[in-house]
Amino acid sequence: MSNRAAPESISLSYLNAIEYCPRRFYYEFVQGDMLENEFVLEGTLLHQRADQPGQHTTQEGEIQINHLYLYSEELRLSGFADVVEEEEGVLIPVEYKHGKEGKWLNDHVQLCAQALCLEERLPNKATIPYGYIFYFGSRKRVQVHFTPDLRAKTRAAIDLAFQIAALDTPPPPLDGKVAARCRDCSLLSLCLPEEVKLLTSRKGSSFADTLFD
Numbered sequence: 001m002s003n004r005a006a007p008e009s010i011s012l013s014y015l016n017a018i019e020y021c022p023r024r025f026y027y028e029f030v031q032g033d034m035l036e037n038e039f040v041l042e043g044t045l046l047h048q049r050a051d052q053p054g055q056h057t058t059q060e061g062e063i064q065i066n067h068l069y070l071y072s073e074e075l076r077l078s079g080f081a082d083v084v085e086e087e088e089g090v091l092i093p094v095e096y097k098h099g100k101e102g103k104w105l106n107d108h109v110q111l112c113a114q115a116l117c118l119e120e121r122l123p124n125k126a127t128i129p130y131g132y133i134f135y136f137g138s139r140k141r142v143q144v145h146f147t148p149d150l151r152a153k154t155r156a157a158i159d160l161a162f163q164i165a166a167l168d169t170p171p172p173p174l175d176g177k178v179a180a181r182c183r184d185c186s187l188l189s190l191c192l193p194e195e196v197k198l199l200t201s202r203k204g205s206s207f208a209d210t211l212f213d
């Protein structure tokens with residue numbers, strides 16, 4: 001049950017968190033909790049370098065726009081694309097990430113949501129076929145195709161974000177195979193997933209919720 005009103009809009013960057021872990025999204029979006037671990041700090045510094053706003057033309061004559069503001073009235077999203085490139089008349093979002101490509105889809109979902117925002121502004125319902133994620137850790141530019149499956153996952157992540165944002169308390173920690181994500185999560189020391197799960201199993205969820213909300 002929830003008494004909290006759903007937000008009017010959600011920032012694109014939080015879609016990365018909701019896809020990674022709904023509990024993490026709740027801490028960051030609803031409670032404003034953000035702890036810096038080495039990955040977060042590295043990512044912040046890299047974005048400070050990549051986020052210099054401006055537009056320029058490449059040697060090939062194509063336009064690149066840095067730090068472009070995006071929004072979607074339909075999806076109730078807003079935020080920035082690190083870079084939007086124009087390739088043969090098609091707009092291509094590019095996102096910069098620290099580290100290497102992960103096993104999870106959170107970066108792909110964030111990029112696809114940027115494409116959905118861009119598409120809403122395009123004439124004739126044109127679609128954007130792909131975007132890129134540049135991983136500084138591996139110096140690799142990964143092409144991400146905006147397949148029907150990725151588009152559906154992205155829309156599901158957006159719906160979930162609005163549902164979780166309306167909850168009065170954080171959802172439970174990740175469990176099962178996906179709990180492997182907790183190891184690299186910057187909110188591990190705040191979330192205490194194993195301790196919460198232990199208390200929940202011993203005392204029931206209401207006791208654990210009381211301690212850790």
Ligand code: SF4
Binds near residue numbers: 022173181183185
């Ligand atoms: S530690 Fe695990 S359960 Fe907790 S917020 Fe991070 S990913 Fe989610």
